[in-house]
Amino acid sequence: MAGPRGLLLLCLLAFCLAGSHFTRGQKxxxxxxxxxxxxxxxxxxxxxxxxKRRMCPAGWLRELPEKIxxxxxxxxxxxxxxxxxxxxxxxCWKDVVEKACCPGYWxxxxxxxxxxAETPCNGxxxxxxxxxxxxxxxxxxxxxxxxxxxxxxxKWFGPNCQSVCSCxxxxxxxxxLGDGSCLCFAGYTGPxxxxxLPVCQALNCPQNSQCSxxxxxxxxxxxxxxQGRECQAPNPCRPSPCSPLAQCSVSPTGQAQCRCPKNYxxxxxxxxxxxxxxxxxxxxxxxxxxxxxxxxxxxxxxxxPGLVSINHNASAGCFAYCFPDSCDRSAxxxxxPDGKTSCVCKEGEVGDGRACxxxxxxxxxxxxxxxxxxxxxxxxxAMLDQGCREILSTSGPFTVLVPWLSSTSSRTMNVSxxxxxxxxxxxxGQHVLEEPGSQxxxxxxxxxxxxxxxxxxxxxxxxxxxxxxxxxxxxxxKANYPAANGVFHLVTALQWxxxxxxxxxxxxxxxxxxxxxxxxxxxxxxxxxxxLPSILDGPGPFTVFAPSNEAxxxxxxxRLIYLFTAGLSKLQELVKYHIYSHGQLTIEKLxxxxxxxxxxxxxxxxxxxxxxxxxxxxxxxxxRRVDVLAANGVIHMLEGILLPPTILPILPKHxxxxxxEMVAVSTCHMVPPCPTPRSLCSDxxxxxxxxxxxLPASPSCSQFGPLPCAFPAHLS
Numbered sequence: 031m032a033g034p035r036g037l038l039l040l041c042l043l044a045f046c047l048a049g050s051h052f053t054r055g056q057k058x059x060x061x062x063x064x065x066x067x068x069x070x071x072x073x074x075x076x077x078x079x080x081x082k083r084r085m086c087p088a089g090w091l092r093e094l095p096e097k098i099x100x101x102x103x104x105x106x107x108x109x110x111x112x113x114x115x116x117x118x119x120x121x122c123w124k125d126v127v128e129k130a131c132c133p134g135y136w137x138x139x140x141x142x143x144x145x146x147a148e149t150p151c152n153g154x155x156x157x158x159x160x161x162x163x164x165x166x167x168x169x170x171x172x173x174x175x176x177x178x179x180x181x182x183x184x185k186w187f188g189p190n191c192q193s194v195c196s197c198x199x200x201x202x203x204x205x206x207l208g209d210g211s212c213l214c215f216a217g218y219t220g221p222x223x224x225x226x227l228p229v230c231q232a233l234n235c236p237q238n239s240q241c242s243x244x245x246x247x248x249x250x251x252x253x254x255x256x257q258g259r260e261c262q263a264p265n266p267c268r269p270s271p272c273s274p275l276a277q278c279s280v281s282p283t284g285q286a287q288c289r290c291p292k293n294y295x296x297x298x299x300x301x302x303x304x305x306x307x308x309x310x311x312x313x314x315x316x317x318x319x320x321x322x323x324x325x326x327x328x329x330x331x332x333x334x335p336g337l338v339s340i341n342h343n344a345s346a347g348c349f350a351y352c353f354p355d356s357c358d359r360s361a362x363x364x365x366x367p368d369g370k371t372s373c374v375c376k377e378g379e380v381g382d383g384r385a386c387x388x389x390x391x392x393x394x395x396x397x398x399x400x401x402x403x404x405x406x407x408x409x410x411x412a413m414l415d416q417g418c419r420e421i422l423s424t425s426g427p428f429t430v431l432v433p434w435l436s437s438t439s440s441r442t443m444n445v446s447x448x449x450x451x452x453x454x455x456x457x458x459g460q461h462v463l464e465e466p467g468s469q470x471x472x473x474x475x476x477x478x479x480x481x482x483x484x485x486x487x488x489x490x491x492x493x494x495x496x497x498x499x500x501x502x503x504x505x506x507x508k509a510n511y512p513a514a515n516g517v518f519h520l521v522t523a524l525q526w527x528x529x530x531x532x533x534x535x536x537x538x539x540x541x542x543x544x545x546x547x548x549x550x551x552x553x554x555x556x557x558x559x560x561x562l563p564s565i566l567d568g569p570g571p572f573t574v575f576a577p578s579n580e581a582x583x584x585x586x587x588x589r590l591i592y593l594f595t596a597g598l599s600k601l602q603e604l605v606k607y608h609i610y611s612h613g614q615l616t617i618e619k620l621x622x623x624x625x626x627x628x629x630x631x632x633x634x635x636x637x638x639x640x641x642x643x644x645x646x647x648x649x650x651x652x653x654r655r656v657d658v659l660a661a662n663g664v665i666h667m668l669e670g671i672l673l674p675p676t677i678l679p680i681l682p683k684h685x686x687x688x689x690x691e692m693v694a695v696s697t698c699h700m701v702p703p704c705p706t707p708r709s710l711c712s713d714x715x716x717x718x719x720x721x722x723x724x725l726p727a728s729p730s731c732s733q734f735g736p737l738p739c740a741f742p743a744h745l746s
Contacts, residue, residue: 099119216241227242275294581670
């Protein structure tokens with residue numbers, strides 16, 4: 031039993047080897063020359079702290095290291111105002127590979143052209159190559175065949191198929207490789223096989239045989255075999271002239287017939303695989319699917335990114351679908367005209383739709399919605415909501431230091447106390463805390479006019495101190511929470527000590543508050559002496575930028591005396607430059623406007639420094655205290671004084687300088703230099719007196735004395 035079993039195994043092995051050889055014979059060479067192009071895009075501008083959380087679109091990647099564009103702007107609806115704010119944009123990239131075949135290859139799989147890639151169509155035609163080609167050879171005149179390997183007429187021969195065979199009774203060497211020579215049948219001879227050989231004709235040789243006069247005898251033509259008196263034609267399929275993929279059969283006339291297998295096409299000499307994706311896109315819907323080639327005659331449909339199919343049947347079409355978790359809870363999922371989904375944040379929020387951010391107060395409240403977090407932010411939320419609601423919800427950008435307090439804190443918060451405290455925790459501008467690099471320390475200024483020093487310590491934590499309280503250190507617990515109008519940081523403690531309070535009084539006018547407050551006494555003196563009626567006691571509403579006493583004292587260099595005496599008109603314009611008479615501009619409204627038209631009919635610019643200071647006017651006078659409310663408006667305290675450009679220079683120019691110049695008058699005339707050497711001094715032609723060499727060119731008369739000629743001592 032072992033012998034037959036071993037023989038069976040050998041037979042199976044031989045069959046497998048034969049099959050593998052057959053498979054290798056069918057392998058079609060392919061070669062791609064894809065073109066790779068790098069594309070770069072920038073995501074829509076948004077609030078900077080959120081940029082690291084944004085995702086590039088499907089198929090796009092972040093640059094490493096990240097590339098962030100920081101000079102873009104975005105718009106957000108805050109209250110009744112559409113505000114433009116500076117933000118950041120993330121750069122994304124992707125390599126787009128455009129499928130392409132190398133020259134001489136065709137189709138989605140880049141198969142080799144008939145005749146070979148180096149000489150497609152055997153050099154006698156043009157191959158329809160490329161990714162969209164079908165590999166067909168368009169033959170030149172006189173050529174035919176799937177690879178242009180034959181002459182169009184079987185009687186033609188030669189490299190250009192322009193010569194005609196002239197064999198009468200014989201077989202011609204035809205085709206592009208033929209030379210037109212004739213192989214004569216038995217009984218004929220000559221170059222054209224048109225001369226009879228009587229000695230051979232008498233032999234009555236069978237068909238497909240030959241005979242020569244030198245040795246008259248019948249012999250079969252080359253390739254034929256003799257069977258009795260007959261010359262049997264060779265099997266045209268051994269060896270097969272067909273493609274390794276084709277099936278060869280013998281026609282009734284004894285010719286080889288080549289037939290390509292299923293899912294291939296061609297004349298059998300060359301068989302090319304069928305790619306369904308090149309024919310009607312494989313039956314896949316073009317607008318929603320991709321056609322994927324699998325094997326000859328077989329392709330599948332795949333939904334485009336972001337689309338889904340019914341019952342996993344992409345060939346029936348794909349469509350966009352808004353999954354429950356695909357967008358932010360506050361965003362709306364929409365279908366775009368091109369059949370895709372898009373997440374859209376609601377009005378007043380910014381983001382990519384997958385993550386949306388509202389105004390600062392909203393985001394701080396959202397951060398405190400979790401149980402334990404809510405308890406730790408309870409006091410802070412009360413302070414910010416009662417004291418700075420308008421600031422945090424209708425303007426920006428701002429940075430908020432949100433105290434993360436112990437849940438056992440027993441402090442309570444009323445509106446008055448909240449208004450005093452909250453501005454100590456707000457900085458104008460958007461200040462994101464990133465890896466500090468070389469900047470280990472930075473300064474911020476709160477809306478309450480306090481200077482804060484922020485330090486990055488060796489424990490990789492940010493801490494800060496108020497200048498007025500240098501012994502108390504605060505730690506930033508978690509940084510860079512994004513919002514539509516800024517950023518907030520969770521800090522470890524609340525600054526309970528309010529700054530020195532200015533006497534605001536909703537029942538008194540601005541004029542009354544200025545007159546009764548020592549901090550504004552210098553500005554009040556200017557108001558009393560400017561010759562204007564007491565407008566600040568009128569109904570208003572007004573916004574007054576009142577300089578501090580120290581700021582007014584800077585004019586006590588002669589300019590203030592001049593303004594009080596001869597420059598009264600300039601003094602009046604200076605006062606009007608400090609008053610906005612068209613409304614009460616609290617700090618959030620002032621920042622939102624950016625520019626205000628004062629009573630002096632001149633524009634006053636409002637800017638924010640990199641440190642968060644609010645600066646007014648062309649010279650950038652800083653605001654020290656803000657939002658001192660009165661019955662007819664609001665007062666903001668300045669650390670500088672605003673000088674309208676139209677009154678500069680304040681002091682007039684006077685021609686009070688005298689210039690004195692001494693002019694020497696002499697009767698000496700210019701005299702020639704003395705001759706050298708000394709012996710020439712006795713020359714009567716040398717004029718007298720003369721200037722000795724080495725002395726000034728225009729000496730006084732006394733320099734010469736009675737000497738007819740004088741020389742410096744070192745030359746004597």
